Amino acid sequence: MPIYDYKCRKCAHRFEQIVKLNETPDCPACGAANPERLFPFSASVSTGKTRERSLAAEHGKARAVKKEKDHAHSEYLRNHIKDHS
Ligand SMILES: [Zn+2]
Structure with missing residues (x-):
């Protein structure tokens, strides 16, 4: 809630x-009824945003690592094929 x-x-x-x-x-x-609701720019909201952002950063990092791995793999394949041809 x-x-x-x-x-x-x-x-x-x-x-x-x-x-x-x-x-x-x-x-x-x-x-008194019907108080004005104040829109929170509270700690919990900004923390949620920060967490989201760092999560996205983590995803980006993971993607970059995977790309590097793929690159290394294709490099390996290229060398492997070259060595045996
Ligand atoms: Zn009051």
């Missing part, structure tokens, strides 16, 4: 709340 940041429209109280789908909590300070 996602945790959202809310700001009360009435008393400007800010709070975090774990929210079920399509549920909006009431302000815990004054009880």
Whole structure:
């Protein structure tokens, strides 16, 4: 379940709340309904992005290594064929 940041429209109280789908909590300070949801540029979001990026980097590295291996293999084949012809 996602945790959202809310700001009360009435008393400007800010709070975090774990929210079920399509549920909006009431302000815990004054009880006003329909607080403003603040879009999080929070640590968890940027960490997720960073993880994605490093994962992509890992994939890129793996691909580069495979390419090198393929190259080495074809080089080996070329030398092998040359030696025996
Ligand atoms: Zn409030």
